[in-house]
Amino acid sequence: MNTATVHTTPRPALLPTPPATAGLTLEENTHALLDRAAAQVAAGQAVAAFRLLTPPLSALWSEARATGQAEAMRHWCASHPLHALVMQDPFTHRAVTKPRGYAGDAVMMDFIYDGRPPAGTSVVGAEVFGATTRAGMGLSVRYRRQLLQSLIDDTVVRHERARVLSVAAGHCRELQGCLVEQPGFGGEFVALDQDPLSCQEIARVHAGHAVRVVNQGVRELAGSAQGSVLADALGRFDLIYSAGLYDYLPDALARRLTRRLLAMLRPGGRVLIANFVPGGSGRGYMELFMDWTLVLRTEAQMRELAAASGAAHASTFADPQRNVVYAELWREAPEAI
Ligand SMILES: C[S@@+](CC[C@H](N)C(=O)[O-])C[C@H]1O[C@@H](n2cnc3c(N)ncnc32)[C@H](O)[C@@H]1O
Numbered sequence: 001m002n003t004a005t006v007h008t009t010p011r012p013a014l015l016p017t018p019p020a021t022a023g024l025t026l027e028e029n030t031h032a033l034l035d036r037a038a039a040q041v042a043a044g045q046a047v048a049a050f051r052l053l054t055p056p057l058s059a060l061w062s063e064a065r066a067t068g069q070a071e072a073m074r075h076w077c078a079s080h081p082l083h084a085l086v087m088q089d090p091f092t093h094r095a096v097t098k099p100r101g102y103a104g105d106a107v108m109m110d111f112i113y114d115g116r117p118p119a120g121t122s123v124v125g126a127e128v129f130g131a132t133t134r135a136g137m138g139l140s141v142r143y144r145r146q147l148l149q150s151l152i153d154d155t156v157v158r159h160e161r162a163r164v165l166s167v168a169a170g171h172c173r174e175l176q177g178c179l180v181e182q183p184g185f186g187g188e189f190v191a192l193d194q195d196p197l198s199c200q201e202i203a204r205v206h207a208g209h210a211v212r213v214v215n216q217g218v219r220e221l222a223g224s225a226q227g228s229v230l231a232d233a234l235g236r237f238d239l240i241y242s243a244g245l246y247d248y249l250p251d252a253l254a255r256r257l258t259r260r261l262l263a264m265l266r267p268g269g270r271v272l273i274a275n276f277v278p279g280g281s282g283r284g285y286m287e288l289f290m291d292w293t294l295v296l297r298t299e300a301q302m303r304e305l306a307a308a309s310g311a312a313h314a315s316t317f318a319d320p321q322r323n324v325v326y327a328e329l330w331r332e333a334p335e336a337i
Helices: 026-040 044-065 070-078 081-086 090-097 106-114 123-132 134-160 195-206 218-222 229-234 253-263 281-289 299-308
Strands: 006-007 163-167 188-193 213-215 237-242 266-278 313-318 324-328
Touching: 026 044, 026 070, 026 081, 026 123, 044 070, 044 123, 044 281, 044 313, 070 081, 070 163, 070 281, 070 313, 081 123, 081 281, 090 106, 090 123, 090 281, 106 134, 106 195, 134 163, 134 213, 134 237, 134 266, 134 324, 188 195, 218 253, 218 324, 237 313, 253 299, 266 299, 299 324
Parallel strands: 006 313, 163 188, 163 237, 188 213, 237 266
Antiparallel strands: 266 324, 313 324
């Protein structure tokens, strides 16, 4: 394996200190926090409620996990009146009920991108929706789409017949307004996802574009040590990216897949992968109220993943909200790029 060259961003503390009142137990502090949030949501101040709720809830949740009180804290949250209020939010509700089998499907991503609750949402539900889809984590997902859009455009401009692969594409909303949609685009964009409904949506929206939809899972793409029939069939790419997938992958599969993606690059091509970090301010709300638990990775773990996957050069950076870390990987050393 080559020695990875790594650039990193400075790493400030991600979570504020818990606002725990001295002398109160974890349970008392949690109840006080949830009581205040429920009163504010009921009074029509959901955005303010979430601004005050999410960072300290994450800090208290860290404390609960570190002190063996995780199950107890789950119970305090599930039985608190705030729970019924936030379940009126379609974003929270869909994460909990998991109609596609997991939280964080492409429909939930659309809630974040659109910022509009579906028809029939209650007033309280719409207000909470405005807070949950526009909180730190929602902003990170919107930023991620903008970043991907810029990266795709950059690739299309740099390469005459650019080939781009999105792994776990969802609805591929980052393509909207991209140079890939322009008639002059002479390359190919390949969108791969396991979910047939998501694939249908991409095919519908991009029927007139050079977009190919592949309804396959990443295990097939990663293949085995002997190779991957799917990867061979898809060919080589100038840009391969994956957003919203690594947060669900165990380390072994993440490494195997990354190694495969690097092998699928054309000379000078790059891979970009994104992962939520453990210290994000929305973690407590996601895990306690949305039943949405991700495989979180620190910037150091992303560097390790890059090195273990055989990248010759890797660069990591965090988003402005410091919720997501990105790793950009190259197969060749920098001087060859
Ligand atoms: C959080 S969404 C992200 C969608 C899109 N990349 C975005 O940023 O909006 C996760 C997507 O990963 C897909 N996915 C999850 N596990 C997968 C797997 N094993 N193989 C292929 N796709 C997968 C899901 O179907 C879903 O569309």
